[in-house]
Amino acid sequence: MSKRHSAKYKLDRVMGENLWGRPKSPVNKRSYGPGQHGQRRKNKISDFGTQLRAKQKLKGYYGNITEKQFLRTYEEADRRKGNTSENLIALLETRLDAFVYRTKFVPTVWAARQFVNHGHVLVNGKRVNIASYRVKPDDVVEVRERSRNMALVLEALQSPERDVPDYIELDAKAMRARLVRLPESAEVPYPVKMEPNLVIEYYSS
Template sequence: MSRYTGPKLKVMRALGVELPGLSRKSIENRNYPPGQHGQKSRRPSDYGIRLMEKQKLRFNYGLTERQIQLLVKEAKSAHGPTGDKLLELLERRLDNLVFRAGFAPTAVAARQLVRHRHVTLNGRLVNIPSIRVNPGDKISLTDKGARIPATIECLETPVLAHPEWIRFEAPTRSATVTRLPAPDEVPFPIEVQHVVEYYAVRL
């Protein structure tokens, strides 16, 4: 399954949650599912609840279904709770770090910054959004990347507050990973155990 490129607000309304990595728009004025019967009260099935939690992760981080599956498998083989490890792995993606550092308005835009070689990792140009960062790693914007209008706007008015696991340095337009991200630092509500249960019968 490929990455989603359709209407972003429609996805957030369907899931009932704002996903900062997907869009800067708000569902406050229409906080009900899209469609003719969107405002009618419907109780989702257990499967529907698990699917929606999984979709939150997929759409916020902009991943394909295959990528999510591989991360779940890795999380299951690691020490500690599978759900917590999964969230850590997602937050440690380079494109997510670029987004959480305030260099891009969404994770999608952050991925483009990396793909177009506007970001350096530990002083080296990189173009692979899925690179996994570690404590001590430092990212910076190139001079060209720092002149992009959307980037300038984000640096002036960040979409999200910088999480505690990132040290942001405005003068150098850089950010350093100070520690591993914690599960409760994901910037939207998520019941990750439902995601684990969703894949328990599929992997």
């Protein structure tokens, strides 16, 4: 098993939730934590602990985002007008790797980052290999023509595991997608409950 898969499944076990809704998640078999003490009764979590957990869960969901990158994303969300937690979700969802994952061009957020880094993605006709690139409304993201026969892409597009959200317009046959508008947190198809408001409290406290 690769390091990335190990890290992903470890996060599922630590959180006790199937963060990505994957059928192979170990949480599907047992919801308690890893190790010999995993089934012990848990003490009540403090407010700070609850906020930290919400932050770790949201950050972990988006794959390889570092703490520094996540903090910068929060700071940008805080600077923008409007609701900070809504801004945070919109900024995370419009990262190029997250967008590629949402379009079902790849099976996982981890694969999305690698797919972008290896130059398989075009934005408005130009190759972009920066996973944190910000997709804007009306931007068109597509799989580069020479990459369209990759088994990874074909299998992901045919998978019934996930649905493409309404804020993305997908032409699966052309392997092309457009960001219709910035998403609201309520319409982002998280398999588990995310609490961006607690993340805001964590950083602002």
